Amino acid sequence: MDTIWVLAEQRGGVPAGIVLELLTAARGFGGVVEVVTWGPSSESTATVLGRYGAAKVYDVGDIGEALPGPKVAAAIASQVSGGNRPDAVLIGATHDGRDIAARLSVRLDLPVLTNVVGITASGGRLTSDHSIFGGSTLLRAEFTDAIPGLFVVQPKSFVAEPAEPAGQRSVEIVAIEVPETGATDAARIVARHEEERSGPELDEAAVVVAGGRGLGSPGNFALITELAQLLKGAPGASRAIVDAGWVPYALQIGQTGKTVKPMVYIACGISGATQHMVGMKAAQKIIAINKDREAPIFTIADLGVVGDATKVVPKLIEAIKARR
Amino acid sequence: MNVAVCVKQIPDTAMPPALDPRDHTLVREGKLIMDESDSYGVEMGLQLVEVAGGGEVSLVSMAPNSATSGLRTALATGAVKAILVSDPVLAGSDALGTAKVLAAAIARLGPDLVLAGTESTDGYVGTTPVQVAELLGWPSVSFAKHVEISDGLLRVQRQTEAGYEEVTCPLPAVVTVTSGVVEPRYPSFKGIAAAKSKPVEELTVADLGLDPSQVGFAGARQQVISVEAAEARAAGEIVVDKGDAHERVLGFLEQLKIL
Ligand SMILES: Cc1cc2nc3c(=O)[nH]c(=O)nc-3n(C[C@H](O)[C@H](O)[C@H](O)COP(=O)(O)OP(=O)(O)OC[C@H]3O[C@@H](n4cnc5c(N)ncnc54)[C@H](O)[C@@H]3O)c2cc1C
Ligand SMILES: Nc1ncnc2c1ncn2[C@@H]1O[C@H](COP(=O)(O)O)[C@@H](O)[C@H]1O
Numbered sequence: 001m002d003t004i005w006v007l008a009e010q011r012g013g014v015p016a017g018i019v020l021e022l023l024t025a026a027r028g029f030g031g032v033v034e035v036v037t038w039g040p041s042s043e044s045t046a047t048v049l050g051r052y053g054a055a056k057v058y059d060v061g062d063i064g065e066a067l068p069g070p071k072v073a074a075a076i077a078s079q080v081s082g083g084n085r086p087d088a089v090l091i092g093a094t095h096d097g098r099d100i101a102a103r104l105s106v107r108l109d110l111p112v113l114t115n116v117v118g119i120t121a122s123g124g125r126l127t128s129d130h131s132i133f134g135g136s137t138l139l140r141a142e143f144t145d146a147i148p149g150l151f152v153v154q155p156k157s158f159v160a161e162p163a164e165p166a167g168q169r170s171v172e173i174v175a176i177e178v179p180e181t182g183a184t185d186a187a188r189i190v191a192r193h194e195e196e197r198s199g200p201e202l203d204e205a206a207v208v209v210a211g212g213r214g215l216g217s218p219g220n221f222a223l224i225t226e227l228a229q230l231l232k233g234a235p236g237a238s239r240a241i242v243d244a245g246w247v248p249y250a251l252q253i254g255q256t257g258k259t260v261k262p263m264v265y266i267a268c269g270i271s272g273a274t275q276h277m278v279g280m281k282a283a284q285k286i287i288a289i290n291k292d293r294e295a296p297i298f299t300i301a302d303l304g305v306v307g308d309a310t311k312v313v314p315k316l317i318e319a320i321k322a323r324r
Numbered sequence: 325m326n327v328a329v330c331v332k333q334i335p336d337t338a339m340p341p342a343l344d345p346r347d348h349t350l351v352r353e354g355k356l357i358m359d360e361s362d363s364y365g366v367e368m369g370l371q372l373v374e375v376a377g378g379g380e381v382s383l384v385s386m387a388p389n390s391a392t393s394g395l396r397t398a399l400a401t402g403a404v405k406a407i408l409v410s411d412p413v414l415a416g417s418d419a420l421g422t423a424k425v426l427a428a429a430i431a432r433l434g435p436d437l438v439l440a441g442t443e444s445t446d447g448y449v450g451t452t453p454v455q456v457a458e459l460l461g462w463p464s465v466s467f468a469k470h471v472e473i474s475d476g477l478l479r480v481q482r483q484t485e486a487g488y489e490e491v492t493c494p495l496p497a498v499v500t501v502t503s504g505v506v507e508p509r510y511p512s513f514k515g516i517a518a519a520k521s522k523p524v525e526e527l528t529v530a531d532l533g534l535d536p537s538q539v540g541f542a543g544a545r546q547q548v549i550s551v552e553a554a555e556a557r558a559a560g561e562i563v564v565d566k567g568d569a570h571e572r573v574l575g576f577l578e579q580l581k582i583l
Contacts, residue, residue: 067491069454095467095484102454111418111545114449131554133341138554146545186463187493194487207582231582243504249469249483255448264582281557285580287573300557303576307565315570320583
């Protein structure tokens with residue numbers, strides 16, 4: 001393995017969590033790790049990227065109000081076709097990451113492996129792990145004749161750790177050009193909205209309290225928020241109640257939402273569909289409260305309460321308050 | 325305003341999914357149904373055409389064994405016609421191969437807008453529609469939770485990890501819709517009857533002018549090395565609430581030093 005590229009998406013001027021996870025993994029493959037980034041503050045990002053092992057940062061620059069997909073894919077593709085060809089490109093399974101991967105795949109006419117939850121390097125090849133059928137089955141795959149290998153990796157598949165030895169590393173920053181993207185690049189972001197949040201970020205929280213359709217009504221989600229607050233955790237949700245408009249999508253946990261790995265996950269009125277479980281089954285401990293003894297969530301819960309969440313949770317809240 | 329909607333036809337989700345032990349592809353036997361994820365694209369297409377006051381919704385699907393049962397469901401709600409690409413050489417196609425087929429079929433329809441799901445229920449790859457957009461040379465907006473068209477410009481609310489973005493985009497374009505974006509209508513009896521006689525044009529890879537080496541197993545350039553049962557997470561203690569289960573939860577949290 002000679003060179004691995006990691007796509008470095010930024011969130012408010014810092015690399016997204018997944019980027020540091022991917023850098024940590026890439027360091028272990030035995031080659032040089034380089035990064036492709038874009039956005040206005042990429043210079044300050046380089047320092048952080050260097051601490052996690054990046055030797056070089058290819059900077060696409062400020063893409064303004066464009067969606068990243070077309071420009072970033074085109075910039076990478078023109079490097080590759082110009083002979084600067086890494087062995088693999090690791091891309092986080094974020095919304096923008098998927099768009100970039102899709103367009104890059106077409107530009108290079110190369111396949112993509114998605115839903116990757118692990119990667120191992122041996123004998124100069126990379127093998128990817130895929131957790132399928134709700135995590136019950138582990139599938140290993142590899143490319144047969146595709147360089148660079150394009151891997152779209154699920155968040156929280158690796159634990160981010162700074163490189164050793166610590167300290168300042170010099171990171172070379174190389175500006176790379178965006179070739180003509182034509183009509184593909186015509187979409188423009190005219191406004192950005194962020195959900196308000198008090199308390200820790202959902203995918204970083206040590207405690208996650210999640211609610212599902214079993215809460216019965218949107219108003220009952222206040223119980224989830226209150227319990228999360230008392231436990232200094234973050235509230236989360238199943239897709240059923242996001243789709244129903246009870247809570248914003250930013251709270252969704254699972255296949256199409258966030259992957260969480262808290263110390264404790266408390267599922268209230270959630271059945272435990274496979275698409276939900278893939279996003280939370282790596283929690284250290286799982287508590288489930290569900291009316292139905294047969295709910296699949298009980299097959300993975302360390303503590304299962306067969307009961308009405310709208311009765312158990314208020315009592316739990318009172319009991320916690322009483323302890324103070 | 326003509327809309328093409330990608331409709332994936334998948335095995336009934338009530339059945340446990342399985343891999344073929346020989347080639348590790350998903351078993352796609354029996355009657356296929358419309359992926360629920362695509363029912364939102366179909367409904368969105370119908371609504372946008374209604375608002376535009378003219379045009380039609382066509383469907384595009386790639387499926388084995390000339391399957392049309394899922395397409396009929398979408399035709400019954402108001403789509404007027406469909407293109408189905410079915411060909412034995414397509415077995416083992418990955419998302420890129422699928423996108424090449426769908427893009428070629430869409431090009432025959434020449435729509436103003438293509439709608440697809442953000443990810444399919446059986447494969448959940450989530451790249452196919454944007455690959456289609458790049459193949460067509462079109463812009464795309466993924467993860468749409470609200471779509472409007474005014475003065476020939478798309479206005480999309482695009483979900484992000486932290487909230488959403490308002491995105492404008494000229495046509496033609498590809499938009500992927502999230503579930504719950506609209507409420508899919510139920511087909512009427514009349515619609516179901518009418519769907520039986522709506523045209524479904526069946527095409528092969530050769531009809532689309534594609535090179536067979538670009539699709540199927542050959543085009544996928546990836547192989548499954550092993551398939552094994554993942555380490556199962558064991559179920560723990562179960563308590564039935566008799567009015568005091570919250571105390572057990574409290575004790576559990578104390579044990580974990582959360583409290
Ligand atoms: C492509 C795709 C992607 C998906 N991605 C996601 C995803 O990212 N995240 C996700 O969550 N889902 C996802 N889903 C949806 C998933 O399949 C389920 O539909 C969803 O998780 C169900 O949510 P739920 O458990 O809240 O609702 P339900 O399945 O309706 O379960 C409600 C549960 O509440 C229980 N209950 C009822 N009343 C009470 C009460 N008073 N007290 C306690 N319990 C009660 C019931 O017994 C039941 O078990 C996806 C689906 C597809 C097809
Ligand atoms: N074989 C297919 N036929 C029609 N549409 C498809 C097919 N495969 C994928 N799609 C479309 O692409 C979306 C995403 O699929 P995927 O990339 O497989 O997760 C689906 O929701 C469909 O709209």
